[in-house]
Amino acid sequence: MLELESLTVAAGGFRLHEVQLSVAEGECHAVLGPSGSGKSTLLKAVLGLLAPERGCVRLDGRDITRLPVEQRGLGYVPQQLGLFPHLTVRDNLCYSARARRLPEPQFRPLLEKLVSVTGIGPLLDRFPSTLSGGERQRVGLVRALVSQPRVVLLDEPFSALHASLRRELWWLVRELQRQQRLTVLLVTHDLTEAFYLADRVTVLLEGRVVQQGDKTAVFGKPVAPEVARFLGVETLVPGRVLHVVDGLATVEVGSGRTRLVALAPSEPGPHVLISIRGEDVVLQREEGRPSSARNRLKARVVSVRPGTPLACVELDAGFPLYAFITGPALEELDLRPGATVHAHIKATAVHLIPRHHE
Numbered sequence: 635m636l637e638l639e640s641l642t643v644a645a646g647g648f649r650l651h652e653v654q655l656s657v658a659e660g661e662c663h664a665v666l667g668p669s670g671s672g673k674s675t676l677l678k679a680v681l682g683l684l685a686p687e688r689g690c691v692r693l694d695g696r697d698i699t700r701l702p703v704e705q706r707g708l709g710y711v712p713q714q715l716g717l718f719p720h721l722t723v724r725d726n727l728c729y730s731a732r733a734r735r736l737p738e739p740q741f742r743p744l745l746e747k748l749v750s751v752t753g754i755g756p757l758l759d760r761f762p763s764t765l766s767g768g769e770r771q772r773v774g775l776v777r778a779l780v781s782q783p784r785v786v787l788l789d790e791p792f793s794a795l796h797a798s799l800r801r802e803l804w805w806l807v808r809e810l811q812r813q814q815r816l817t818v819l820l821v822t823h824d825l826t827e828a829f830y831l832a833d834r835v836t837v838l839l840e841g842r843v844v845q846q847g848d849k850t851a852v853f854g855k856p857v858a859p860e861v862a863r864f865l866g867v868e869t870l871v872p873g874r875v876l877h878v879v880d881g882l883a884t885v886e887v888g889s890g891r892t893r894l895v896a897l898a899p900s901e902p903g904p905h906v907l908i909s910i911r912g913e914d915v916v917l918q919r920e921e922g923r924p925s926s927a928r929n930r931l932k933a934r935v936v937s938v939r940p941g942t943p944l945a946c947v948e949l950d951a952g953f954p955l956y957a958f959i960t961g962p963a964l965e966e967l968d969l970r971p972g973a974t975v976h977a978h979i980k981a982t983a984v985h986l987i988p989r990h991h992e
């Protein structure tokens with residue numbers, strides 16, 4: 635298990651504050667946050683490239699905070715991939731395994747498998763400077779995994795790859811996690827990647843942990859408006875809780891003409907921010923179709939933004955509401971600006987973020 639306790643790190647004028655984080659064996663933990671929030675600084679401190687001001691890093695209960703990088707037993711795929719320019723791809727790949735004195739028969743089968751899955755076989759005799767960004771990323775990933783570290787730190791490892799290869803490598807990482815109980819600490823901008831790969835996530839904003847937990851809970855129930863915005867929640871409107879009965883809250887939206895039913899907020903208090911993910915809004919052209927959704931709103935289409943795989947439909951439901959639907963559904967429903975639709979939203983998909991300042 636990898637544990638960070640009250641880790642405080644300074645990098646120039648920037649400071650990462652009191653980070654508390656633990657990754658269980660075989661688990662993938664994603665650190666998410668906007669550019670400049672301190673994600674790479676966090677990884678560098680775990681790896682030993684930056685000395686923390688306070689706090690500690692433990693691996694299986696052992697304090698490794700002051701150990702040199704090479705003695706920590708961590709695999710690392712940095713953003714700047716750090717491949718040795720004077721070594722061929724093949725020698726780069728074998729370097730860390732040999733440095734860890736792994737006998738060839740022990741890493742050869744895994745190396746061959748990784749080379750084949752990532753498609754870097756034709757690159758083995760080339761030098762890093764001749765590779766494209768995506769090729770370098772694949773080589774960097776294979777190099778980190780082939781030395782069979784128990785914990786691997788990945789800093790935006792798939793960002794230069796096209797979508798299909800990226801997904802294939804997600805599969806690979808997941809498979810290695812299952813087979814070898816590989817523990818992964820992943821830094822990414824890509825929310826889909828985090829959702830696919832991670833078991834738990836930490837959201838960093840301006841050097842502080844603002845939310846941490848199971849990925850479904852964090853994505854579904856952001857604790858603060860900034861987290862909701864960062865996690866791509868489209869609908870965020872102020873509301874007022876009118877009453878709570880049996881765990882269900884009735885909320886007045888915006889100016890008060892529309893009401894929604896939601897799960898009760900985590901803290902009492904009337905003022906909330908209502909957060910609804912676009913994927914959770916189901917659209918119908920005709921009224922009266924059976925539905926288990928507690929919220930059924932008549933709305934007008936304001937605009938349609940095509941996209942792959944989901945289009946974004948902006949609606950006026952008495953408040954600005956955004957729905958994500960697939961291309962075929964968009965055609966089937968023939969949604970154009972001005973059209974009337976019915977938006978169905980389950981109470982469990984309406985999340986209320988407490989607001990303290992009113």
Ligand SMILES: Nc1ncnc2c1ncn2[C@@H]1O[C@H](COP(=O)(O)OP(=O)(O)OP(=O)(O)O)[C@@H](O)[C@H]1O
Nearest residue numbers: 645646647648667668669670671672673674675676
């Ligand atoms: N050595 C340094 N000197 C000065 N500022 C630094 C130094 N290292 C990092 N910073 C600053 O610290 C902040 C956090 O940097 P960091 O690389 O950790 O962010 P990040 O969340 O990984 O960003 P990105 O997603 O853009 O990679 C940034 O504002 C960066 O400019």
